[in-house]
Amino acid sequence: MKLIQTHIPGFPRIGAARELKFALERFWRGESSEAALQEIASNLRARHWAIQRQHGLDFVTVGDFALYDHVANHIQLFGCEPARFAFTGEESAASRYFAMARGGHAHESCNCVHNGAALEMTKWFDTNYHYLVPEFSESTTFELNSQRLLDEVAEARAAGHPAKVVLLGPLTFLWLGKERDAAPGFNRLGLLEHLLPQYSRLLMQLRAAGAEWVQLDEPILGLDLPNAWRNAFEPAYWLLNQAGAQLLVATYFSPLEENVSLACRLPVAGLHVDAVRAVSELTSVADWMPAHKVLSIGVVDGRNIWRTDLDATLATLLPVLAKRSGPVWLSTSCSLLHVPYSLDSEASLDEEVRPWLAFAEEKLAELALLKAALSADERVSGQVARGFAEARSALANRRASARVHSAAVAKRLASLASDERASRRGSPFVQRQKVQRERLQLPAFPTTTIGSFPQTQTIRTARAALKRGELPAAEYQQAMREEIEHAIRRQEELGLDVLVHGEAERNDMVEYFGEQLDGFAFTANGWVQSYGSRCVKPPIIYGDVQRPQPMTVQWAEYAQSLTTRPVKGMLTGPVTILQWSFVRDDQPRADTAQQIAAAIRDEVRDLESAGIVIIQIDEPALREGLPLRRSRWDAYLGWSTKAFRTSAAVAGDATQIHTHMCYAEFNDILPAIAALDADVITIESSRSAMELLGGFASFRYPNEIGPGVYDIHSPRVPGSDEMAELLRKAARVVPPAQLWVNPDCGLKTRAWPETSAALQNMVAAARKLRAEVELHQSDTGHGA
């Protein structure tokens, strides 16, 4: 038997009780010192390392911690803070860090932008985690600032832990950034030669500090890379390897495919591969890997919460182990950042489902079991056998559970599948547009918002009291009705044309639906970091999805009863519910999407029957769900757009269907967006100053579009001239008759004062545009 070691690529940092979130928010409100924040951070690291050691990991992972974001940490580590922030050198590292993360000033309430808007946030590969995008130009310089990281290594060493440090690899770090304020033709890959010496210095320092291994994350090896990037790997790592540290290159999320041999032959001491998402490659990886190198096999799923099938995992591992003479490590497929902390704090989780699950801490225990099973140690064998037996029976129960498969759902899906028209609206867009315009009588440049209004402390406190059983349901209902009425009145005062109810009653746009659908379980404390201090609690889809009763109709009816203006019904689309939940691993995602689509379809039908004339089906996660490999795009776009259409197409011609997407980079999927055939799409575009629309224009996107005219991530109130200018820009590329006026996204993270002020300016901007394009009024057809 061979000696197996265990480690993990990374651990969640928010804390079992979201200690980091609360500490950050106290610090930002000015209620605590930086020292107090750093103390909490240091305690969290200590606790997380201790847990890793308790489960027998051979190394703790150092460097996965970040106060806000690990990519932002690298910007400071390599001293490449963008010049546009105009830091003087007088500021503390922490104040520069939070300025980059949250915008020019340490406090969110400041309206001033002279010191630079926050770094852009974007999705970390195909996850719901957002990182801060590094900015590069020909004047970018690098200067190592390693003290913080070296201090963390010292902390781990002082606690007696063997340490493996994790860093983003230099190529992935550059890849994740973007060119900004750069000369035409500048390519950030050109910065590699300046970055590598800093990495080398760092590696020498880490080695001297006692780090036994350095894990360099290069997940971009799982992407379709341009040749220049592929070719840069070998020379870069040849250089880094000279620093004398033991290097483990880590890949995850996507198969290596054409990069298998490149990854295996890199001149480093080891390679980590994702043996969940790319299990079929494991044999070829094992063949390519030189015998002296460490092969780290990520067998426990870091992206999902299902208990590992330990027997199947052993069956996968044994042939690889038999073939390999070199060292093998076992690991999770990727960092555990993407799963909740522990099942321990789930007192009220569905009792049947609980044994089917493993969160971060339970995954550590699984690694320990696998390691023990593969070691020859007799003393542990009884315990191992018990662990395996428990996993086996949980899995058998899950497979046989009556709650997983529903004959009614199967029948419903078969009937939808047999009806071609189920995923097509009654008439083509132009005809629908005509009846909708007659019915709605909206002005040109109609104004609306994306759905949510501020989730105030009052709202959250009421919901928390309801959940604790301290507030009767009727009183909670009444409180939410008052919030809805408040939102409607405000919108009427502002003069918005199409209103929303404000989503006060929703904890989250996905969890809210998950709580009401069969086939979903939800957690009390299963928080996963989304960005900075913001977290989400993804629901768990364990079985066939079905809607036992209407989910939003009463709230929508109530909101509509308060006003004569149209109020949009507000739903989350099937692809987004799928993407932002933990999904079943026992059937294709496409099938689950279609089940959710059937449930949303029923909701659309019921909203329509209740007299709701506009229904928005949000799909912000459509783009993010795109597979990392292009060869898989068509299949995904086929079933995902069909799921959307299945939910929407039940609506009659006169019902206007909106959709909303807030993550840019639409240009490579425009045909799919058009295939959704929504009557109106609202998108995020203000930060790119409408550049995005260029794509819609040259593609001749046929339906109506609301390009966001202001960024809701910042409390800054844009002036009406600024928004009018954006609208003029939009009107130059998209026929004005097609344009709507709205913010980039929902307003739930904002406060009322800035919300009202910004919307007032937005309505004023729309009015300016109406006056300017009056001459063409006849061709807008929007009515009076």
Ligand SMILES: Nc1nc2c(c(=O)[nH]1)N[C@@H](CNc1ccc(C(=O)N[C@@H](CCC(=O)N[C@@H](CCC(=O)N[C@@H](CCC(=O)O)C(=O)O)C(=O)O)C(=O)O)cc1)CN2
């Ligand atoms: N699922 C999902 N993914 C998404 C988005 C999204 O909206 N949903 N949007 C993008 C990311 N944007 C985000 C924007 C805001 C928040 C956010 O505000 N999260 C809240 C939690 C929201 C929530 O679930 N709130 C619950 C519970 C709130 C809570 O923490 N309650 C306290 C008690 C509060 C009290 O006593 O007052 C507790 O339970 O301890 C509620 O409203 O009911 C937070 O971290 O603070 C998250 C993501 C992309 N991915």
Ligand code: MET
């Ligand atoms: C992340 S997209 C958010 C859409 C949702 N309707 C809202 O306004 O909050």
Ligand SMILES: [Zn+2]
């Ligand atoms: Zn949005």
